[in-house]
Amino acid sequence: MNRSRADEGLSIGPWEVLPRLNVLRGHDAEVHIEPRYMDLLVYLAERAGEVVSTDEILGRVWHGQVVGDHSVYQAIARLRKALGDGAGERTYIETVPKRGYRLIAAVDRGSRPTAPSPTTKAHGSVPWKGLLLVVAGVALALYLAVQTEQSETTNEATTTIAVLPFRSLSEQENDAQIAAGFAIELADALGRLEHVSVIGPVSSSLAGAPHAARQRDLLQADIVVDGSLRRDGNTLRVAVALLDASDGRQLLSRISDHADNDVFAAQRRMAATLADAIRGRQGLPPVAEVDATPHDVQAYDFYLLGRYHRARRDPQSLHRAAAFFRDALAREPDFTAARVALATTILLSSYYDQMALDEAVAQATPLLEHVLQESPADADLLAAIGLSHYLRGSYGVAVDYLQRAIAVDVNNAEAWMWLGLAQRQQGDLRSAEAAFARVRVIEPLFTTAALNHANALSWMGDSGAADALLAALLDKVGDDAQLYRGRAEIALDHGDLAAAYRWSQRALAIDPQTPLSRANLAMVLAYLGRTADAARMVDGLHPASRAVQRYLDRLSATVLGLPDRDAATESLQTPPRANGAEIDWRLTHARAGMQRYLAGDMDVAHKQLDMALEGRIYPIERTDYDLLLCSMLVDAQERVGHRDEAVRWRERCGAELERSRRNGWQTLAAGYVGARLAMLDGHADVAREQLAKLVEKGFRNRRLLRADPLFSRLHGDAAFSELLDRLDATIDAEWQAAQSPAI
Structure with missing residues (x-):
């Protein structure tokens, strides 16, 4: 909404309202509120004494965005808490049952905003957290100085800051990891400011020592923050240096000692000084109010240790x-x-x-609901709720929460990445690619972000750009099993089996016992026709994590469900679970349905596939995988005599295939579905021609093509037999090339 009129000055009861700063001032204190809540308060003030409906609020404050009435309720509750409106008799915002809300406090539009007072609220005596704000203040002061030197035409420029892991000069156990966690928190604090882009902690830690040229090349940073912490009894010493990444020039160096009992006083002075400077020079809001921190010093140390380990993502670290x-x-x-x-x-x-998804959700939900009551606008909370919905398959809800998290903290790399994943699951590959690209701006050395971006590019048909992205990152960070697995997948998806084999071997050499590397190589071996080797490679991987299961699902289309499967391939199968999260329930039925379809058991296959797909809005695994399941369901229904259902699903499959192409999907798997739909429509010549083109482009899944019941009708066709022979010869040549030393 337009705040221009309200920005001229506003008071509500004893509170002075500063819309541009998102601040309420009164009772010798300042309260910072989320911009959306300030918009709502200003709108209610404009309609003071009138009943305003929820629909009006959604239209004027949320501008028609798809959010529920609960969002309005949360915003009203948050405003009441900020204003001090008790649960008894309301003095500010009144609820009018079945009609809406009314601002009942006196409104004076004659006051004018002045500079905020330096008074802020301290939440506890925690030396690490207080020191964090001090160091953040130093970095911000430098940022302002740099911005001041720029011309008036560059006020909207963004300064990119890399916060390196702080070194611990103490001998206390865990202090090194605490210092690293401290840097993660510092990056979070800086990242919430406008016109500042902060390189994420994962990339900063991978960049190594603060050598200016290295930081410039690896991170594309303007400023590097480097420092150390020493703890001696109740005193903390912080040393911080800020370097110009373009030439290594030291811009600022400061050493300061802080006792436990005066850290927050220093924090308040620094925050107030910076708030005034930001307001006066850039028109930016003051430093955001610090989240509630514990009174117990050891609790915050434990928290920093947790932040350090969580960034590593492997099971042991989690x-x-x-x-x-x-x-x-x-x-x-x-x-x-x-x-x-x-x-x-x-x-x-x-x-x-x-960990089973239903168990994880059961444990995480009470934690999130507890925080939701107190801090409904917290960016990390919103991102976590979005992640929960993404994992459960509620992708639309996930996108809503993740977009809200990003609105609060535009530099939240995890929120951007999970947003891209949720959009990808919705089938919107173009939007997902843009989100992944944004993650890589924040975290240029983050392997998982690079892999997601590369996969999106590959599935959009640009395998060259995808592989180049991963190759460039390998040049920067050195050998990394995850990146080699990614290159293997991209090569596999586009038919370069020899390269896929070499990359998967490199990954396995780095971490021979890692299930992901074993499953990755198994998938490549299966495509190369080394079925027994593939089965041995994945033997013993159950129960599998969802990441490993993704590989096993793809193996089910190359190894499982074949009439001649033996005990080795049988070990790859997982019985479907009848309980747990819905997405897991659908995935297990999809897996079982595909296996039974390829084995020719149509009575079971059509039931399993129908349970997997019926009633779902978004893809189960990914768009082209679901399209394959859909086409299998159509054929299975035809074979068991359910022709009306087959017609309905055939129309749906075709519409979804066209939609996927509009959304950027250009995978060989999607092309294979197109050939299957042509076959279902009775156009065998068209299907055969499409398959021939797919083989030319890199389709190499000969086990699927031979086992596919739909194409069994072509087995007596000379042209189809010639196509299979050509595919066999190509794969055999790829295996010979894979055995040769790489040049």
């Missing part, structure tokens, strides 16, 4: 992170940030580890 967050909450139960971090870690464990 276990450690969760343990540290629980330790923090055991010492300080109301530690909001630790509660959100623990919930996020648990949810991530359902993907990277073997």
Whole structure:
């Protein structure tokens, strides 16, 4: 909404309202509120004394965005809390049952905003957290100085800052990891400012020592923040240096000592000074109010340790992170940030580890609901809720929450990445690619972000750009198993089996026992026709994490469900679960349905596939995978005599295939579905021609093509037999090339 008139001055009761700064001033204190809530307060003030309906609020404040009435309720509750409106008799905002809300306090539009007072609210005596704001203040002061030197025409320029992991000069156990966690928190604090882009902590830690040329080349940073922490009894010493990444020039160096009992006084002075400077020079809001921090010093240390381990993502690190967050909450139960971090870690464990999704959601949900009552606008909370919905397959809700998280904190790399994943699951590959590209601006060295971006480019048909992206990152960070697995997948998707084999071998050489590397190589071996080798490679991987299961699902289309399967291939199968999260329920039925279809058991296949697909709005795994399932369901229904259902699903498959192409999907798997639909429509010649083109483009899944019941009708066709022979010869040549030393 337009605040221009309200920006001239506004008072509500004893509160002075400063819309441009998102601040309420009164009672010798300042309260910072979310911009959306300020918009709502200003709108209610403009309609003071009138009943305003929820629909009016959604239209004027949310501008018609698809959010529920609960969002308005949360905003009203947040405003009441900020204004001090008690639960008894209301003095500010009144609820009019079945009609809406009314601002009943006196409104004076004659006051004018003045500079905020330096008074802020301290939440506890925590040296690390207070020191964090001090160091952030130094970095911001430098930022303002740099901006001041620029011409008036560059006020909207963004300064990119890299915060390197702080070094610990103490001998206390865990202090090195605490210092690294401290840098992560510092990056978060800086990243919430306008006109500042902060390189994420993962990339900053990978960049290594603060050598200016290296930082410029690896991170594209303007300014590098480097520092150290020393703890001696109750005193903390911080040393910080800020370097110009273009030439290595030291812009600022400061050493300061802080006792536990005066850190927050220093924090308040620094925050107030910076707020005035930002307001006067750039028109930016003051430093955001610090989240509630614990009174217990050890609780915050545990929290920083958890942040350090969670960034690593592997199962062991996630276990450690969760343990540290629980330790923090055991010492300080109301530690909001630790509660959100623990919930996020648990949810991530359902993907990277073997925790069942329903169990992860059951553990994480109470943690998130507790925080939602107190801090409904917290960016990390909103992102965690979005992640929860993404993992459960509620992709539309996930996108809504993740977009809200990004609106609060535009530099939240995890929120951007999960947004891209949710959009990809919705089938919107173009929007997903844009989100992944944004993640890589924030975290240029983050392997997972690069892989997601590369996959999106590959699935949009640009395998060259996708592989070049990963190759460039390997040049920067050195050998990385995850990046080699990514290159193997891209090569496999586009038919370069020899390259896929070499990259998957490189990944396995780095971490021979890692399930993901074993599953990656198994998939390549299956495409190369080395079925027994593939089965041995994945033997013993069950129960599998969701990441490993993704590979096993693809193997089910190359190894499983064949009439001649033996005990080795049988071990790859997983029985479907009848309980748990809906997305897991659908995935297990999809997996079983595909296996039974390829085995020719249509009575079971059509039931399993129908349970997987009926009633779902978004793809189960990814768009082209669902399209393959859809076409299998059509054929299975035809074969068991359910022709009306087959016609309905055939129309749906065709419409979804066209939609996927509009949304950027150009995979060989989607092309294979197109050939299947042509076959279902009785156009065998068209289907055969499309298959021939797919083989020319790199389609190499000969086991699927031979086992596919739909194409069994072509087995007596000379042209189809010639196509299969050509595919066999191509794959055999690829295997010979894979055995040759790389040049």
